[in-house]
Amino acid sequence: MARTVLVTGGSRGIGRAVAARFRQAGDRVVITGRDAAKLTGTASEIDAEAVVCDAADPRQVRExxxxxxxxxxxxxMAGGNTDIGREKPEGLDAVAAAWRDNLDANLLGAVLTTTAVLGSLNPGGTVINVGSIAAEYAGSAYGAAKAALAAWTAGLSxxxxxxxxxxxxxxxGYIEDTDFFRGRMTEQRRDALVAATHTRRAGNPDDIAATVEFLASPGARHITGQTIHVNGGAHTTR
Ligand SMILES: NC(=O)c1ccc[n+]([C@@H]2O[C@H](COP(=O)([O-])OP(=O)(O)OC[C@H]3O[C@@H](n4cnc5c(N)ncnc54)[C@H](OP(=O)(O)O)[C@@H]3O)[C@@H](O)[C@H]2O)c1
Structure with missing residues (x-):
């Protein structure tokens, strides 16, 4: 039976691959993003519905x-490291602004969207949050925000x-073919990230889309409150 699937941040990168996969399975798929032109372009390409929405804005999320x-x-899925391309913050006001941006993008957006739709989730429904390997080495606002998202996921379960x-x-882990790094990934850094994996390759959006598909399937009904690492072994849990 066709399901209704909401993918925040579905206009680009990993979210787009996730949305396309559900749509190919015949589900009703709604995607969001802030850039209206990009969002509607993707929606027509993958035959999904588009709702422009900043996940960190309570009014837009309510609508x-x-x-x-x-x-x-x-x-x-909506998120990303808002420090990429930003000057290193000098002074407490700048530090506060930079941290708030990452917390809004990677924690608050998921909290607001989940809270807004929780009462409308059908029995058997599922929420899939997207964290990052950066949470394991959370020296940055981005990593700390993703670590908090993982902790909140366990409590919500x-x-x-x-x-x-x-x-x-x-x-x-590192997923290529996304806009995450905004063109700032160097060959040297990429080589280091690939070398850190056991599989000796970068991840791709379909690696994540396949995991999302499984977590939303009947076979995953007893899996909840977990962090599922998809990183080619770059971080192991033992
Ligand atoms: N690529 C990686 O290596 C990697 C690794 C670990 C985790 N992740 C996580 O994977 C997720 C997807 O990232 P990606 O790699 O696919 O990056 P991407 O290609 O930059 O896509 C990010 C998506 O999120 C949307 N978005 C960002 N902020 C938003 C907001 N406040 N409200 C609504 N939509 C928002 C973007 O659209 P608009 O800009 O138009 O809003 C876009 O659709 C993120 O949560 C990211 O932290 C990525």
Whole structure:
């Protein structure tokens, strides 16, 4: 039976691959992003519905929840490291602004979107948050925000589990073919990231889309409150 799937940050990169995969399976798919032109372009290419929405803006998120209605799968993909391309902050005001941007982008957006749609999730529904390998070495605001997202995911699982709902967090390693690095990835850095994997390759959006597909499948109904690492072995849990 066709499900309704909401993918925040579905206009580019990993989110686009996730949205396309659900759409190919025949699901109703709604994607969001802030850049309206990019979002509507992607929506028409993959045959999804588009709702322009900044995940960190409560009013826009409320309107998004109304537009989507009942749903089965929420994928909180919207995010990214807002420090990339930013001058190193000097002074407390600049540090506060930089940290707030990363917390808004990677923690608050997922919290607001989940809170807004929680009452509309059908029984058997699932929430999939997207963290980062950076959370394991959280020296940056980005890593700290993703670590907080993972902690919140575990707590939320206990809250919604009795309703027959699950929530997990996928933690990707380096994924290429995205706009994440905004053209700033060097060959040297890429080589180092690939060398850190056991598989000796970069991840790609389909690696994450396949994991999302599994977590949203009937076979994953007893998996909840977990961080699922998808990184070619660059970080292991033992
Ligand atoms: N690529 C990697 O190596 C990697 C590794 C670990 C984790 N991740 C995580 O994977 C997720 C997807 O990143 P990506 O690599 O696919 O990057 P990307 O290509 O830059 O895509 C990011 C997507 O998120 C949207 N977005 C960002 N902030 C948003 C906001 N406030 N409200 C709504 N949409 C927002 C963007 O659209 P607009 O800009 O138009 O809003 C875009 O659709 C992120 O959470 C990222 O932290 C990526």
């Amino acid at each position: 998004l929840a109304e537009a989507v209605g009942e749903l089965d799968v929420l994928v909180n 206990a809250e919604i589990g009795p309703r027959g709902l699950t929530v997990n967090l996928i933690s990707p």
